[in-house]
Amino acid sequence: MKKIALVVCFLAGLVSLQAQKLVLFEDFEGSSLDSTLWNIEKGNGCPDLCGWGNNELQLYGDESIGFEDGNLVITARKEGDAYHSARINTKDKFEFRYGTVEIRANIPEGKGLWPAFWMLGSNIDEVGWPVCGEIDILEYVGREPGMVFTSMHTASSHGNTINTQKTYIDNIEKGFHLFRADWTPESITFSVDGEKVYTYAPKEKNEETWPYDQPFYLLLNMAIGGNFGGPEVNDAIFPARYVIDYIKVYQAEDITSKTRR
Numbered sequence: 702m703k704k705i706a707l708v709v710c711f712l713a714g715l716v717s718l719q720a721q722k723l724v725l726f727e728d729f730e731g732s733s734l735d736s737t738l739w740n741i742e743k744g745n746g747c748p749d750l751c752g753w754g755n756n757e758l759q760l761y762g763d764e765s766i767g768f769e770d771g772n773l774v775i776t777a778r779k780e781g782d783a784y785h786s787a788r789i790n791t792k793d794k795f796e797f798r799y800g801t802v803e804i805r806a807n808i809p810e811g812k813g814l815w816p817a818f819w820m821l822g823s824n825i826d827e828v829g830w831p832v833c834g835e836i837d838i839l840e841y842v843g844r845e846p847g848m849v850f851t852s853m854h855t856a857s858s859h860g861n862t863i864n865t866q867k868t869y870i871d872n873i874e875k876g877f878h879l880f881r882a883d884w885t886p887e888s889i890t891f892s893v894d895g896e897k898v899y900t901y902a903p904k905e906k907n908e909e910t911w912p913y914d915q916p917f918y919l920l921l922n923m924a925i926g927g928n929f930g931g932p933e934v935n936d937a938i939f940p941a942r943y944v945i946d947y948i949k950v951y952q953a954e955d956i957t958s959k960t961r962r
């Protein structure tokens with residue numbers, strides 16, 4: 702019965718994607734990031750957002766970004782007393798409203814690691830966070846092996862993680878897995894390897910519960926430590942590699958995106 706359910710879920714996903722067009726396919730086949738699509742964030746967030754708002758330990762920089770066999774590789778490492786990693790985003794370069802977002806990735810394991818794939822409202826500079834809204838498609842923390850987190854942040858949650866789902870997936874740290882979010886005017890549904898894990902669909906949609914009627918941009922990073930990653934970091938795990946095969950975004954034919962493609 703479980704196999705039948707998975708097949709039905711997979712076929713339903715194919716039908717959904719066939720009704721949409723591919724508006725972004727980032728396959729990381731080159732030897733450097735596409736600067737017309739990606740911004741590289743650097744430092745520790747200071748002076749405006751020290752520790753990136755979560756007491757994170759890492760310094761971000763482009764030296765932690767690499768490419769191997771058609772994959773993007775974010776390598777977290779420790780040099781002396783300093784931790785290094787990478788964070789990139791598509792702000793002001795690719796922003797979209799509604800559609801299906803997918804990432805195929807191999808996440809590393811180890812206490813202190815916090816790889817993620819997420820989205821922020823494009824009006825963040827005007828209204829701030831969490832009013833702009835946040836969509837966490839993939840979050841993993843090494844202190845809880847096997848667990849995948851999918852979460853929403855809105856003004857109604859006052860920045861707390863109350864609209865969330867934690868799902869145990871056996872061997873999630875082994876090999877590549879597909880993480881997906883289906884975003885419509887009514888709901889946002891998350892799945893891992895074709896199996897639904899969480900749906901956010903508040904009964905009352907207003908500015909506080911549903912900031913998801915505007916364009917969002919993509920973010921990809923691996924943090925170290927912090928409020929969510931945990932205070933303990935196992936230095937023996939470094940260097941640790943977060944490997945991304947591709948990112949895809951699909952949309953209905955009648956929806957437009959701010960994109961170069």
